[in-house]
Amino acid sequence: MVNTILEIMYVLCGLVCLATAYYSYVDTELKTRYGTVAFWVLLAFTFVAGPHVPPAIIGAVVVLMGVLTATKQVNIASLMNSTDAFREEHSLKLGNQLFIPALTIAVVAFIVGQFTDLGGLVGLGFGAIIATIIAMVMTKASVKYIPYDGSRLLQQVGAVAILPQLLAALGALFAAAGVGQVIAEGISGILPQGNILAGVIAYCVGMALFTMIMGNAFAAFAVITAGIGIPFVYSQGANPWIAGALALTAGYCGTLMTPMAANFNIVPAAILETKNRNRVIISQVPVAIAMLIVHIILMYFWAF
Amino acid sequence: MIRLIGVLIVIAGFALRLDTIGVVLVAGIVTGLVGGLSVGEILTTLGTAFTTNRYMTLFLITLPVIGILERYGLREVAARAIRSIKAATAGRVMTIYMIVRELAAAFSLRLGGHVQFIRPLVYPMALGAAEVNFEEVDEETKELIKGHSAAAENYGNFFGQNVFIAAGGVLLIVGTLAELGVEVTAEQVSLASIPIAVIAFVATLIQNMLFDRKLAKRLAAKQAQAEN
Numbered sequence: 001m002v003n004t005i006l007e008i009m010y011v012l013c014g015l016v017c018l019a020t021a022y023y024s025y026v027d028t029e030l031k032t033r034y035g036t037v038a039f040w041v042l043l044a045f046t047f048v049a050g051p052h053v054p055p056a057i058i059g060a061v062v063v064l065m066g067v068l069t070a071t072k073q074v075n076i077a078s079l080m081n082s083t084d085a086f087r088e089e090h091s092l093k094l095g096n097q098l099f100i101p102a103l104t105i106a107v108v109a110f111i112v113g114q115f116t117d118l119g120g121l122v123g124l125g126f127g128a129i130i131a132t133i134i135a136m137v138m139t140k141a142s143v144k145y146i147p148y149d150g151s152r153l154l155q156q157v158g159a160v161a162i163l164p165q166l167l168a169a170l171g172a173l174f175a176a177a178g179v180g181q182v183i184a185e186g187i188s189g190i191l192p193q194g195n196i197l198a199g200v201i202a203y204c205v206g207m208a209l210f211t212m213i214m215g216n217a218f219a220a221f222a223v224i225t226a227g228i229g230i231p232f233v234y235s236q237g238a239n240p241w242i243a244g245a246l247a248l249t250a251g252y253c254g255t256l257m258t259p260m261a262a263n264f265n266i267v268p269a270a271i272l273e274t275k276n277r278n279r280v281i282i283s284q285v286p287v288a289i290a291m292l293i294v295h296i297i298l299m300y301f302w303a304f
Numbered sequence: 305m306i307r308l309i310g311v312l313i314v315i316a317g318f319a320l321r322l323d324t325i326g327v328v329l330v331a332g333i334v335t336g337l338v339g340g341l342s343v344g345e346i347l348t349t350l351g352t353a354f355t356t357n358r359y360m361t362l363f364l365i366t367l368p369v370i371g372i373l374e375r376y377g378l379r380e381v382a383a384r385a386i387r388s389i390k391a392a393t394a395g396r397v398m399t400i401y402m403i404v405r406e407l408a409a410a411f412s413l414r415l416g417g418h419v420q421f422i423r424p425l426v427y428p429m430a431l432g433a434a435e436v437n438f439e440e441v442d443e444e445t446k447e448l449i450k451g452h453s454a455a456a457e458n459y460g461n462f463f464g465q466n467v468f469i470a471a472g473g474v475l476l477i478v479g480t481l482a483e484l485g486v487e488v489t490a491e492q493v494s495l496a497s498i499p500i501a502v503i504a505f506v507a508t509l510i511q512n513m514l515f516d517r518k519l520a521k522r523l524a525a526k527q528a529q530a531e532n
Contacts, residue, residue: 013364050355062354063329072325074363082375091377091384098378105366106411106468113469120469120490124366134370139376149371154364159325164360164472166328168479171348172353173332174310175483177339182307198361203445214318218473219328222480223311229482239490244477245466249500253464256455260319268418268454272427275445283451284458287437287507291463296504302499 002118007051009125014047019147020077020154027077035073039065039159062166069159079152093139101135109292113260164218171222183227199232200299207247208254208292215260217251224251233299242303256288257281309509310335353483360475366412381413382408393437393447394430394519395512397455398407401426402508405460406501411513416457427453445519452515456508463504466497 021040024033042065046058061130068074085290091098105127112123154161191198206228210220218256225247233243255261258281265280276282310331317327336346370378384406391397401421408415415421430449435443438453441449466473476491 009362009365010358013358013362014336016364016367024496043319046354047358050358054348055351056344057353057451058345058351062350063333063347066325066329067440070323074321087375087377088353089377091380094376094381096381096385098373098376098381101369102373102378102413103411105369106413109412109469120494121362124362124470127394128366128369131366132372135369135372135443139372141372141375145375145501146368149375150364150368153367153371154423160366162499163324163328164476164479165354165357166325168357168360168476168483169350169353170310170314170328170332171480172349172483173336173341176341176349176414177307177310179310179335179339180484182305183311210315213315215366215502216318216324216478219314219318221476223314225480226484230486234486240486241477241488242496244475244481244486244488245493245496246500248473248477249463249466249497255462255522256458264458268422268457269450271423272450272454273445274450279347279447279451280454280458283448283455283507287455287459287504287511290507291500291504294507295500298503 005118005122005125010047010050012125014044015046016147016150016154017041017047020151023079023148023151023155024077030072030075030077032075033077035068035071036075036077039068039074039102042068043162045258062169065159065162074159076155076158077151079148079155081152090139097138099139101131102112104131104134104253119161149245167218167222171226174222174226179223180226180230183223184231188231194236196233196236196298196304200235200303201296203228203233203243203247204250204292204296204299207251208257208288211251211254212258212260215255215258215262217248217255220251220254233303236304238299238303243299246295246299246303250292250299253288253292253295256284256291306338307335309338330492356482357475357479360472360479362470362475363412363472370414379415379420383421383425385427386421389429390428391433393516394434395452395516397426397430397433398452398515399509399512401453402460403505405457406464406505409461409464409519410501412471413464416461418454418457422453422457426456434519438519438527440526441523442526445522448515448519452512456512459504459508463501467494467501469494 017040021037024036042061108127109120109123112118113120205223207220210224211217214220234240259266269277269280313331353395380476391400405416430453465471469490473491477493478488478490
């Protein structure tokens with residue numbers, strides 16, 4: 001039941017991808033439009049056909065999508081938001097009720113996740129559908145804006161929308177190749193066996209450091225959880241959802257301290273025209289270090 | 305040791321700002337090859353994991369409604385609400401923005417942004433509050449207000465987002481742990497993210513209170529100097 005509903009929702013996601021492919025196709029100004037169209041059609045294919053074809057085919061499709069982005073064939077088609085004047089006028093007319101559909105998504109997702117057996121994901125889908133209906137009634141927008149604005153936002157997110165999914169797949173490959181064991185063996189030489197506090201510190205600090213080097217906490221989570229988290233924290237009896245939640249935000253403490261996370265730290269400094277390009281990082285370092293220490297304490301006392 | 309080459313590729317590729325998706329795929333394929341998997345096995349592992357983790361990209365389904373709301377001025381309404389905040393000091397402006405941003409993130413509303421909110425709204429409001437209090441605000445103080453304003457956006461965004469049940473981070477945790485044989489649910493992870501969200505707010509509050517105090521001291525000293 002849940003799986004059937006989810007499959008229907010994945011088809012809807014596929015439709016958003018196909019709409020994006022369509023609007024890329026009609027954008028004759030876009031130099032790489034065939035590559036862009038191909039990327040979104042392939043992504044739609046993985047959404048819809050995923051469970052119905054041999055997994056190796058999906059794997060090959062994903063590799064093909066990687067070739068398209070690596071060769072810079074996937075770019076943003078020009079989809080326009082409404083004019084400033086239009087937004088100003090309607091925001092005055094509709095006022096705070098514009099928040100209602102936006103909040104509906106989260107509230108429905110929470111209620112369905114908390115009080116039914118369907119789970120938060122089905123809730124997210126129901127929330128999105130109900131919110132769309134409310135928004136259409138409220139704004140009386142033309143139906144064509146459902147695919148149009150969905151594509152517009154998906155183009156803004158871009159190809160990296162699939163990054164979390166891809167990193168999970170990377171984690172699966174790391175696991176199959178035994179990468180976690182190698183890191184764990186290397187670290188077990190340094191870390192005292194069976195010491196929970198040492199494991200917790202290594203996991204939290206490892207997340208922050210790896211995130212600082214890579215500029216991306218999601219990527220660090222896959223690597224560090226396999227290498228340090230599993231052998232030194234989870235296997236010692238940690239509550240997995242508490243340790244998992246804390247590990248990722250420990251990584252975010254690293255994000256606050258690295259110029260590698262340029263879009264969060266360096267670009268804002270440029271936008272604000274600061275004299276020191278690391279100004280935002282300098283402001284964040286004291287809070288980031290304090291928060292990292294809090295993460296270690298919380299994981300040690302709360303997850304065990 | 306050679307099996308760690310994938311980790312090395314990810315680090316080097318991200319550090320060199322190469323195409324993210326390409327880097328991750330190359331790292332995965334190379335790791336699989338040195339780990340003794342055949343090409344077929346690599347593609348199968350990749351495809352299976354990509355399909356079972358489709359839920360991480362389920363947020364696509366929310367994009368049309370958010371796009372339509374933006375078309376009808378969602379950001380403008382939010383900007384107006386923030387502009388109506390009456391806060392007496394620079395630090396308080398930034399703290400209030402942080403909590404608004406954090407709550408929005410917890411409700412999966414992407415209503416923040418350095419371009420959309422910090423530059424046009426929060427920084428001018430914080431600077432304005434400082435100017436009302438101290439008349440003259442020197443360049444160095446402006447620089448500090450800029451840094452703290454931008455930080456408020458990041459604090460709220462980072463530490464609030466995982467409270468939402470279907471946040472990218474939450475689903476990544478669920479999916480990655482599942483690939484490693486540890487079962488957790490998105491509900492559990494999002495609930496476990498609440499304490500850090502609260503603590504991050506307290507940390508922001510303290511930093512900005514200390515900042516207000518520092519501003520008062522420094523500018524008072526400067527004014528005393530000018531009068532003598």
